[in-house]
Amino acid sequence: MSLTTQVSPAPVAVGEERPAPPRRRERRPFSIGRVLGWVVLIVSLVLTLFPFYWMLKTALTPAADVIRNSSAFFPDNPTIINFARVLGFLSPDEDRAAGGSGASINFLLYLWNSVVYCGLIGFFQTLFCAMGGYAFARLKFPARNALFSVLIAALMVPGIFTLLPNFVLVRDLGLLDNLLGMVAPSLLMTPFAIFFMRQFFLNIPVDVEEAALLDGAGKARVFWRIALPMSKGPLITIGLITVVWAWKDFLWPLLIGRDESVRTVTVGLGVYLQQSPNTQPDWTGLMAGSTLSVIPVLILLVFLGRRIVESLNFTGIK
Amino acid sequence: MSAPSVSAGRRRLAPSAPRRRRDDRRVALLFIAPVLIGFAVFYLYPTIRGLWWSFTDYSLLGEPEFIGLQNYAEVVQDGEFWNSMGVTLYYVVFNVVSQTALALLLAALMHRLTRSVVLRTTLLIPWLVPNVTVGLIWLWLLDTNLGFVNHLITGMGFDAVGFFTNPALGIPTISLVNTWAFTGYTALLFYAGMLQIPNDIYESASLDGANEWRLFTRITLPLLRPIMALVLVVSLIGSFQIFDTVAVTTRGGPVNATRVIYYFIYQHAFNYFNMGYAAAMAIVLVVILGALTAIQLRLLRASESQLA
Numbered sequence: 001m002s003l004t005t006q007v008s009p010a011p012v013a014v015g016e017e018r019p020a021p022p023r024r025r026e027r028r029p030f031s032i033g034r035v036l037g038w039v040v041l042i043v044s045l046v047l048t049l050f051p052f053y054w055m056l057k058t059a060l061t062p063a064a065d066v067i068r069n070s071s072a073f074f075p076d077n078p079t080i081i082n083f084a085r086v087l088g089f090l091s092p093d094e095d096r097a098a099g100g101s102g103a104s105i106n107f108l109l110y111l112w113n114s115v116v117y118c119g120l121i122g123f124f125q126t127l128f129c130a131m132g133g134y135a136f137a138r139l140k141f142p143a144r145n146a147l148f149s150v151l152i153a154a155l156m157v158p159g160i161f162t163l164l165p166n167f168v169l170v171r172d173l174g175l176l177d178n179l180l181g182m183v184a185p186s187l188l189m190t191p192f193a194i195f196f197m198r199q200f201f202l203n204i205p206v207d208v209e210e211a212a213l214l215d216g217a218g219k220a221r222v223f224w225r226i227a228l229p230m231s232k233g234p235l236i237t238i239g240l241i242t243v244v245w246a247w248k249d250f251l252w253p254l255l256i257g258r259d260e261s262v263r264t265v266t267v268g269l270g271v272y273l274q275q276s277p278n279t280q281p282d283w284t285g286l287m288a289g290s291t292l293s294v295i296p297v298l299i300l301l302v303f304l305g306r307r308i309v310e311s312l313n314f315t316g317i318k
Numbered sequence: 319m320s321a322p323s324v325s326a327g328r329r330r331l332a333p334s335a336p337r338r339r340r341d342d343r344r345v346a347l348l349f350i351a352p353v354l355i356g357f358a359v360f361y362l363y364p365t366i367r368g369l370w371w372s373f374t375d376y377s378l379l380g381e382p383e384f385i386g387l388q389n390y391a392e393v394v395q396d397g398e399f400w401n402s403m404g405v406t407l408y409y410v411v412f413n414v415v416s417q418t419a420l421a422l423l424l425a426a427l428m429h430r431l432t433r434s435v436v437l438r439t440t441l442l443i444p445w446l447v448p449n450v451t452v453g454l455i456w457l458w459l460l461d462t463n464l465g466f467v468n469h470l471i472t473g474m475g476f477d478a479v480g481f482f483t484n485p486a487l488g489i490p491t492i493s494l495v496n497t498w499a500f501t502g503y504t505a506l507l508f509y510a511g512m513l514q515i516p517n518d519i520y521e522s523a524s525l526d527g528a529n530e531w532r533l534f535t536r537i538t539l540p541l542l543r544p545i546m547a548l549v550l551v552v553s554l555i556g557s558f559q560i561f562d563t564v565a566v567t568t569r570g571g572p573v574n575a576t577r578v579i580y581y582f583i584y585q586h587a588f589n590y591f592n593m594g595y596a597a598a599m600a601i602v603l604v605v606i607l608g609a610l611t612a613i614q615l616r617l618l619r620a621s622e623s624q625l626a
Binding site: 038044047129132134135139151159169184191219244265273297305 | 341342343345346347348349350352353354355356357359360361362363364365367368371378423424427428430431432435437438439440441442443444446447448449450451454455456457458459461464465466469473498501502506530555558559561562565566580583584587588593596597600601603604607608611
């Protein structure tokens, strides 16, 4: 039995998503294969979401209840005290009373640090890589292709190799526990972003830019006034990817920004886990912190989900 | 920013228009300057410096002291290094195979059953979440005493399983945790590739009586090969660099059963202060990864030519 014996009314355009896919109402024959397929999809949805539910449920459970009855499907006495204590709203004594270790923990600050960290990297890297990508795609200058190949070769170098000397460089510059030291290596470029932007500019038609050039505009003006505004989509896309990666960063900010004042969310979670006793981790606090690291991602997804999903089509194939 | 002055400069050059069209080196220099500085300072310089360190004894505190090839000689004979590489390879194979197979299944199902954006977006969530968070959530779900999964297992009458504390289970557990985290992302890459395959091929094939399995093996898989190769290269290199999940869940233990290469290099650099030795190991890793990538890229090219 085939899943699509019926010919769809209009063949779906290849490689492009429609804003609102028409709901295809034609009747399809019932088949065991189809049902099994849907079962697999639904099971994967549940497996995807359940760990997040468990995280949230634990975060909303009083610490004592988690030890008493950790398999309960719903919190018996839901509470937001775990959020209050990881956000640093409680005094050490109140924290200990609520099941914490009394150690200093301030996710409000870590969230802010993460937002600044991601914002700086996302904005500047996107801007500089758009400029660079445009130059490599459109401007003529000596050794252009050789230079581009060298930049792209950096894609092959595993992160840990440049990480060690970069750590020493940032340390020698006195920028440990400093936001500037944390963002420095990603602020100006990544090979991937350059590659992505160049590819994009190569693929848009040159007509508009040429018309502007004939009108006497300089190349720089053409970039700022025409090419850049035309590229809002890809700019947002690469900016989003950069922000997501920066949000997930752990090893680098851990090395450079261990101090509480510049700690990002991921580093905060890592340090919090280390401070928590190995035999009896502070699960409710850890899950409250984890929830806080997920919420911004969900907000991003609600507003820009389609764009994120579509960016994968682009990065995956081009 | 610098745009106005640049365009002013351009205007002054206006009379020599033909020359301007041949070469834009002034504007180009301004445009690529930030990128070049970033590259020189944070990619090129550290690469040269790391190379130099690999020939030295360097403790992070003193000055690097040249010792020739001694680090490399030690790396090659270092049983712990090769053990680490073995652990990493075990993880890579386990993770890439499970992740690719599952992602292919999900992508094919989505492709043939639904175009729901909600479904695709939901499957992507684990990838958007920091690996540290993923590690923490699963550390909790798989906890030996209080974890949800062990409640299920003991509820069925079995003994609780030490997913992260049993040396034999460490790498499979971490592989599956990261499969959970990355399958949705990989599936979307495959799905995007499948959208490129013209629908009429499927339609005419099914009119000819081909069933879904035949459609998948005879149309989807062969036409997906270039993207498959690309995804495999990316996942392979990516999995070799596993660090966060290990750092959160097992910290290389128990008894080094999950001490992957990134973690081992990290320990040598920042716990034992053997920066020279760590740099030498990193270079051996670069060489191994380079060789693997070259092999894969050759396969990629082969599959592209077959498609054409």
